[in-house]
Amino acid sequence: MKQFRFGVLACSLLLLVLSDAFAQRILIPRRHDKPPGPALSPAEAVKKMTVPPGFSVEVVAAEPDVINPVAMTIDERGRFWICESIEYPRRSPGKGRDRVKVLEDVDGDGKAEKVSIFADGLNIPSGIAVGHGGVWVANAPDILFLQDTDGDGKADKRRVVVTGFGRTDTHELPNSLTWGPDGWLYGLNGVFNYSHVKYPPGSPHAKKNPNGFKFTCALFRIHPRTWEFQIFAAGTSNPWGIAWDNEGSAFISACVIDHLWHLTETGYYHRQGGPYPPHTWKLGSIVKHKHQKAAYCGITFFDSDAYPAEYREKLYMGNIHGGCLNVDVLQRDGATYFAKPRPDFLTANDAWFMPVVQKTGPDGCLYVLDWYDRYHCYQDANADPKGIDRLRGRLYRIRYKNTPRVAGFDLSKESDAELIARLHSPNVYFRENAQRLLSERSSESSQPLLERLVLNDKASRKARMHAFWALLGMSRPLSSAFFEKAVAHSDPSFRAWAIRGGYGNLANPLALSAALDGTSDDPSSDVQLQRAITASKLLTGKARMTRLLEILKRHADDKLIPHVAWQNIEPLLEEDAEDFLDVIADLDAQPAVISSGMLPLLAERILARHDPNSAAIVTLLAMLTDEQTGDATGARQFLGAVARRVQNREIAGDRLASLKAAVAPTIKQILDSGADGPLYFDTALLAISLKDMAGIPAIRKVLSSTAAPETQRVSALNALVAAGDESLLESVEGIFSDRKRNSPALRAQVLASLGKLRQPQVADVVLSHYKTLEPELQPRAVELLTQRVAWSKRLLAAIGKKEIPANALNLNQVRRLLATGDKQLAGQVAKTWGTIRDTRNPQREKLITQMKQHIRGNPGDPFAGQKVFKKVCGQCHKLYGEGFEVGPDITLNGRNSFDQLLSNVFDPSLVIGAAYRANTVVTTGGRVLTGLVVENSQQRVILKTQGGKLETIPRGEIEVFKASKISMMPEELEKQIKPKEMVDLFAFLVLDRPPSDSDARQLPGVREIKPRSTTNPKEFADILSEIAPGFTTSAVGEGGLRLLKEHSGRAAVVQTHPVNREKACVLRGTFELPAGKKSLLALSVSHHPQGDWRLIARVNGKPLLDSIVGVKTTKNGWAELTVDLSSFAGKKVTIELHNHPNNWANEFGYWGRAAVISE
Incomplete structure (x- = not known):
């Protein structure tokens, strides 16, 4: 199937490029189960929402005060700072029409009646935070710092903090600017939005x-005083939303x-897609469950006494x-976490609902920012930019x-003592904002008060944590006395934060080194x-x-610590691998290296050294x-790693x-x-790979033995391939025959x-067994035979003899034949x-519609389809x-509606990210490979x-x-x-479950036809x-143009x-x-039952068909006609x-099909 590319809001999937006329055609937008229907008024939308008993949803603001809202924060006065974007999905940078608005509930009635524009001229502002004397806005390619220097409520000073964020995917722009517990400003960037961030x-x-920072999907951070930029962590997909729990974890x-x-x-x-840095030991998610579908935007850790206890201290997404709003509850799992699902908190029951931000407000309620648009996915926005709703947006309170x-408060006017008292609030909004303001002020008098609070065991733990974080965000260093006590604190979270926060926050850096030594036996992960x-x-x-x-x-068995340790050891191994092995021996750490899973990475890293x-x-x-201290399992892993490097020729020449x-x-x-x-x-496998044939009889025996484990037989095969064993093809013959x-x-x-292998005989062996190979293996055989010129010529000769059908090769494999540069092959391909195009075929649009009609009109067998899929x-x-x-698992992706599935299958290269483009490598040994x-x-x-x-493939x-500019998934599946x-x-593909499941149902839009009629030529x-x-x-008579x-x-x-009568x-x-x-x-x-009409078909003005369509000329009401176009x-x-x-x-004409077919 196709190589998918997925992105924002879980919808970066391929689709049909559409004309303005097609705009009316997106009846069921991506990820909708049915046509979304007309937009609801804010009051109507609230009435349709369902929330748990005792809760209600209120409209705080709506259009025209809020339109196309993308991002939001709530400041220390309870005001809502909202980024609006009518430019979305524009890719070009430069001045735009987007704005930052400030909304305020002045009289406390729950409605934001005061609305002002703080900044305009922006271009998809995708993140916002208030603090440190200004407003931080993600406005790719820049992170901006905006200030109101004259107090008129409008930004009159604009500075670039960093620049270079990409705009290749405007649904994956830098987003979710959020203050971290350490006082840094954090943000996210998406997997298909390549960025090269530099300082101005x-x-x-x-x-x-x-040289700056080159990255795609990452969590980055910026220091609010120095404006230093850092990559905090990397990976995931199109992340949108950052939350911090009461431990300060992200x-x-x-x-x-x-x-x-x-x-x-x-x-x-x-990562969702794209290459990893060499020797990466990737980390996974903290969930095993899934909620509905797969598009998330916004996340918050809700902690407020405004809700009953069962709704607190959970993640709302x-x-x-x-x-809807999904809910997960966190559980500790060593140094990391594990999350479990809880019931949904809100269900909109409205397809237009798009919850992009969730925040806790000063009243302790959850606030939800709603983009409100029928188009959730950027493909629909690109296909039909006029169809984007640019007039709506809502802000809700769940009460x-x-x-x-x-209303009517301003934390910035409160004293330090009053702000410290706010740290005891059961509402996380007040704790976070008071913490930030205390850090910003960094007053000399508040520091000892905060230190005493942190060390006061009688105070609430939450207040003490926020007090600690307020200290870490200050411009003042931590006092040595306080740091020593924090490192020795009875609570491991405080000890951990003392170690983390001590870096860069101590007047005497040696104190941190001493703390590292003093906590070596700390049991806390x-x-x-x-x-x-x-x-x-x-x-x-x-x-x-x-x-x-x-x-x-x-902590070798921890799910997180070994990965972090490796990420920070690996860069040293290019120069200091011998030192690392000495340390392993000195510490007797060999068992930990093996049990943690680090050994294979260590082996690969050592083998990859220059x-x-x-x-x-x-x-x-x-x-x-x-014999005394070794480990057989570890030894086998290392021997295998060395053998693979030799077999792949990554170790060659003098080094070999x-x-x-x-x-x-x-x-x-x-x-x-x-x-x-x-x-x-x-060891024999390695020896053979090194052309030491001492163990070759035993390895040949393993390959030929049907009693040997298949993993061993495959290892034997690879070693014999590397050795160029002359008898290998005889064993292969036996495996194919028996x-x-x-x-x-x-x-x-x-x-x-x-x-x-390079022997021409490989093609002879494979071709001789092609017809007896399992159907799912025949494509593998073709994939192999198109990798070398000699084999490809034999394959094309077999095609010429009709021994193998020409359609056994997909379009990308045919392109691979041309990539060899062999003139004879090129001639055979042309014949x-x-x-063969090396770019996307724009005619795929018409084919998609033809296939849609064909598939709708011919129900298939899903069990037989399962075999075709395989x-x-x-x-x-x-x-x-x-x-x-190779591409993504399509169980949950790429099949959200029938139209989307058709586009993904038949036009895979329409919109394709770099991570999913086909890449072709031609080796010096004459091999041609295509892959991701x-x-x-x-x-x-x-x-x-x-x-x-x-x-x-070794670089040399x-x-x-x-x-390539095209997808790894080839076009022309229909051939x-x-x-x-x-x-x-x-x-098979349109079922939401395997066909053996009695509850399997079809995707929306497969068989359904939405009848409609029009007299508008733009909709014909x-x-x-x-x-x-x-x-x-261009014109139609009585009744207009109707789809029945x-x-x-x-x-x-x-x-x-x-x-x-005449026309x-x-x-x-x-x-x-x-x-x-x-x-x-065709x-x-x-x-019409009581009428007939005259059908005339002209091609380039020449009449080729003239026939009456009526009772006498049809069978069961229909005439199936063809016109030969061969002369054209x-x-x-x-x-x-x-x-x-x-x-x-009753001259009505009824058309069931009109299609041009080439055979």
Whole structure:
């Protein structure tokens, strides 16, 4: 199937490029289950919402005071600062029409009656925060600092803090500017919004970091006084919303992938798409459950006594496609968390509802900012920009019973003592704002008061935590006496924050080093996590390694700490790998390195070093194979890692010779000990890979043995491939021939591994068994045979002999043949497939409409479709657990409506992010590979190819490396499979569950037809596209142009009528007919029960059909007609279909189909 690209609000999926006429066609926008219907008034919208008993929803503000709201914050006076965007989804930077508004409830009636414009001229302002004397606005490419210097309520001073955020995806812009507990300003950026952030000219940081920061999906932060920019953590998808719990931990909501993530400093998390930095050990989410659909926007940790206890201290998230607020509750899991679902807090029951921000207000209630638009996904916005609603927006309050409203206060005018008292508030709004103001003031008198509060065990824990954070945000350093007491605090959270906050906040930095030493035995995983992070900032080289390994020894089973330790050890290993191995030995940390899962990464990192010195490899191998202290499991992992690097030719030349000499004694010792030894097999694999044939008989035996585990047989296969074993193809013949004793999975692995061979005979073996291969393996065989010129020529010869169908090759594989540059292959391609485009085919739009009609009119067999999926789509996609995950799992993504599915399948390259573009590599050894980039480093490129195979290509063996403008998923699926297979496939794809599930239902829009009629010429093409793609008309007579649900037993029929007695209704379309192929005009037409009409078909003005459509010329009410267009092959033609009057009695024309078909 296709390589999907997903993004904002979980909807960055591919779709049809549409004309203005198509704007009316988005009847069921993406992620809607049905047409959204008309917009509701704010009062009507509130009435439809459901909330738990005792709660009610109130409108605080609505249009015209709020339109297209994107971001919001609530300041220390309870005022709402809201970013509006009517420019969305504009990609170009520069001045715009967007604004920052300030809304205020002056009289405390719950309505924001005062509205003012603080700033305008913005261009999709996507994040906002108030503090430190100004307003911070994310306005890509910039983060701006706006100030009102004269007190008139309008920004008159504008400065750029940093610049360089991308605008390639305007639904993934920098967003969610939020004050962290440490006093820094945090924000997010999305996976498909590549950014290269730099400091502006004149910034003191520009000299220290002139190259800036290159990243995509990340949690970044900015220091409010120094304006220093940092990447705090990286990964996820299109995150939108940051929340902090009462421990000061960061949580974000994300789209498409899992929805909830705990992010910690220096962590690198799972990405929706795109390559990881080399040697990344990624972290996962903190959920195993899913809520409705997969588009989240906004998150808050709600903690207020305005609600009953069961609603407090939970995460509330806006679910745009679900039309609700989801709730999760957090549980600790070592240094990280695990979240479980709770019932939804609000359900809008209105498809226009788009909750983009959730905040706790001064009254303790939850406030929800609602974009309010029928188009949730940016594809619809791009396709129909005029259809975006730019006139609406709402701000709601969710109130419990008669919770008092709050107005007329200003925390900025309160004294330090009053603000410190606010830290005891049960409402997190007051705690956070009082904390920020105390930090901003940084008064000398408040510091000792805050210190005493932190150390006062009788005070509430929440007040003490916020007091601590207020101290950390001050411009004053922490006092040494206080720091010592905080490090020794009885509560581990305070100890952890003392370690974290001590960095950069102590007058004497040596105190922090002493604290790191003094907390080495602290049992708290939170403390040890912060020790690991802080040690990585304070220490370098061997000292850092020692500290991190000490922590790892105690917390090897933690889900977070080993990953953080690795992220901060890995950069040292290029130069200091030997030192690290010494530290492992000195600390006896080998068991922890192995049990934590770090060993494979360590092995790969050591093997990837530029330095050809093999000392570190030998040292680690000796450590793991030592009879007294070694570890067989770890040794096998390392031996396998070395063998893979050799097999992939990542270790070659002088380095390979050095390695072979260095490890030879160990290999000989193990092999001499006998085949029964625990390391014999893995050592033999390495030996063979190094062209040491001492163990080759045993390895050949394993490959041929049907009793051996398949994992061992695959390892044996790879080693023999690397060694160029002459007898290998005989074993392969046996695996292909003996189908009973060799599994399809093993044959799949064989096909995936043979590409590294160069013998022409490989093609002969594979082609001789092609017809007997399982259907899902035949595409793998073609994938293999298109990787080398000699094999490709044999494949095309087989196609020429009709031994293999030409449609066995997908379009990207045909393009790969051309990428070889071989003239003979190019000639054969031209002869078989004609001219091949290297860009998206714009004619796919018409095909989508044709396929929509075909699939709707021909119900398929979902069980048969499941087999088609396994053979074709499953090579790159998973659905209900079947298939390979080259592209995203499409169980929950890409199939949200029938129209969306059609677009994704038949026009995969319409909108495609860099992470999902096909990349072609031509090696110096003559191999051609196409796949998605998993890693792109100085040492190597790793591609994930069709079938899920990871192909590693050393950088030195790459002759051509080209990123395509098209999707990894090829176009023209309709040419690969038969029409019956197509309808079967879609019968499977449109189900929301496997066909074996009795509760399986179809996606919205599959069979339903929404009857409609129009006399507006701008809407004619929309209706005709349902049955006659590419046709439109300029005039129609009685009844207008109508789309009927049914006529004479056929679904989806368009009704026309002559304009008058003399003038026909003419359907007109222009088409390009392919050269060398037979083309037909296929028509299905009907008549009124009491009438007939004259059908005339003209091509380039030439009449080719003239027929009466009536009772005598139809069967069961319908006539199936064809017009031969072969004489126009290779030409552009204009086709006219006339609904001409006959006797002027019910001259209605009924059209079930009008399509140009090329065979």
